[in-house]
Amino acid sequence: MITLIKQAKVYSPDALGVQDILLAGDRIVRIAPNIELSGDDVVQIDAQEKIAVPGFVDSLVHIIGGGGEGGFRTRTPEIAADDIVRAGVTTLVGVLGTDAVTRTLTNLLAKANALNEIGLSCFCHTGSYQIPVKTLFNSVQEDLILIDRFIGVGEVAIADHRSSQPTLNELKKLAAEARVGGMLAGKGGVVSVHVGDSPEGLSLIEQLVEDSDIPISQFYPTHINRNRRLFVTALDYARHGGYIDFTTSTTPELLKQGEIKCSTGLKEALDAGVPLSRISFSSDANASLPMFDRNGKFTGLGIGRISSLWQEVRDAVVQEKLPLEQVLPVITRNPAQILKLTQKGELRSGADADLVLLDEALQPVSVWGRGQALMQSGKLTSIVKEAVFS
Template sequence: MKLIRNAQVFSPKSLGQMDVLIAGNKIIAIERDLSEFSNQFVDEIDAKGQILTPGFVDSLVHITGGGGEGGYATRTPEMNIEEAFIGGVTTVIGALGTDAETRSLENLLAKAYGLEEQGLSVYCYTGSYHFPMGSITESIKRDIMLIERFIGVGEVAIADHRSSQMSVSELSRVASEARVAGMLSGKAGIVSIHVGDEDEKLSLLTQVVEQSDIPVKQFYPTHINRSKALLEAGIFYAEQGGMLDFTTSTTEQIIEQGEIPAAKALALALEKGIDVAQLTMSSDGNASLPTFDNKGQLIELEVGRVSSLHQSMVDAVLIHQVPLELALASITQSPAAILSLKNKGKVKVGMDADINLLDAETLKVQAVFAKGQQVVKDENVLIKAPYS
């Protein structure tokens, strides 16, 4: 058992100063004073001067790396668990990227199991960037229903010169299969959508919703901060009930070409009256971050970082004056609810004991608990990846 004392608890809603008691991998009590549990059999942590939050939920990470648009030599590396934990991320959703040929779903699943063994909570999307999509059971519906880690499909590319240029009927069929599989298995059945920078923006999603019975909330479009025009289209889409995800990994070159930093995009969407329950941020960790010229030629390529998720939350609060409760919700409660991860995203009795302790002034991650086990102490990762 572990007893965290005197923390300012954000569930992500502010609860004030509280003690939090953990038994095994669950939170079993949250009270003003739990000193009655102080004894030699309980590990006690004094969190005075610290903020206690849920562990962060990163809804898009290329845990097995991605294909580099500059050729085989630019294939991006797999995610290292240490980067997730040092950034306060305790749950990730793994996905394939542009390359679903040399990066496989079998490899994705094996990586997920490996990360789980080290203490991280990992779920995955079946399918991939392109259509027709691969699967493990030869059916995305069966993948979601029969393989525990799979909770949806993605990330499916639209409005991108690298996409498969899907039709309305093709995307409708994919969404329908994911939706039914989710209903039958008690999962989200979500369709993660990669949105590129082509002029069509979100129009394909709008057409599917208008021409079929697929609800707007079945889609989870990401990279909506790619440009001012896409953000404006995204806010209109959210006003119709849709969800939006902002990508925290970026480069100076990409920002110079018009991308809006995720923290600023979150602030702008909230100012427009969009409910934080519809807004999330994700890192796109270990994805390739290519910059193309106006002829589609690659001019620069870098790698997404999971650690950017925490930094964007900090920027939202300290630079863009987003209330801490809302900034936290965008990387905890909101993604967990959208993805139907019922035991994640909140500091609440009965939930998984995924907990961060942050410095009250700088919001720097100082300690992390994943499923009840301390994995970061005094800003140092206690869990080391094999071969690192």
């Protein structure tokens, strides 16, 4: 299939002005003004008054659901394909959460394969919340080398009453194994780290980096906007070379309790001198958003939404007045580079044909995944509508 998108205002995520974009097969072939091409095999899309941006990259999604902290009735559902597409997400990373007993890596991998069949790019992390981590083969290293879809390990929990309370040596050995497995497989091998509410925050990672040869870039801590104390610590962590990830899914109750809204947090981080390249957003979609009292008793539950990813980027532009080209990297180029997904997160010749058209209100209206049209003018295409898991 050949698709020619005409006269779009292009952000690669850098601002490129009005351009045409030529897609052939699953790749972007050319971006230039006034590309002329015709023929029976060419589909032309009039994108005047539209904004073309890279397909969004969501680095933390509970694609098979999560939760259960309030008992079996609080297990959250698996994600639907139509929710992913409508949110403009074309690349996502599936993980296990607190429950790695009734949620399994085999189920995670099967769901990822289903999403890939419709044109999305879904990867997974091996491992689990707790250490020793779950694996399909005998080790994290084997999973990374032998299973194409596995690109890292996690999300491993620290500073959380639900974690396995990992020791420094346990986390160090896991990170070393992920690093070598990633190197041998040509993958990122990152350790996705769930950071909880406990006062120790990022101290375990900081101590590990100080006491070993493992670089700070091996770790990808998330939920760092969950409270002000952790957020301030994370800004310093990022200024010293670490990556930090903000979680876009939240509830009014969590915000009242001190969680920092992502769009506000992004502006604060940039004003504090954190390099943009070290910041990303992820949705934590279909995770449970449990609430506990000061004694650790479960008090209520929300569910993460993948639509929150773009909403927080849009709020950063509309409410915080940040330029679109400054905000877009947190859900495109930055997570792709951190995860070493070299064909993702940018509109450029040779990259995967993952693309979103936004209307003047900055809402996704058309989506392509690896050159496959998934949504056109607000309407899902047949390959998405007919998916049994939509």
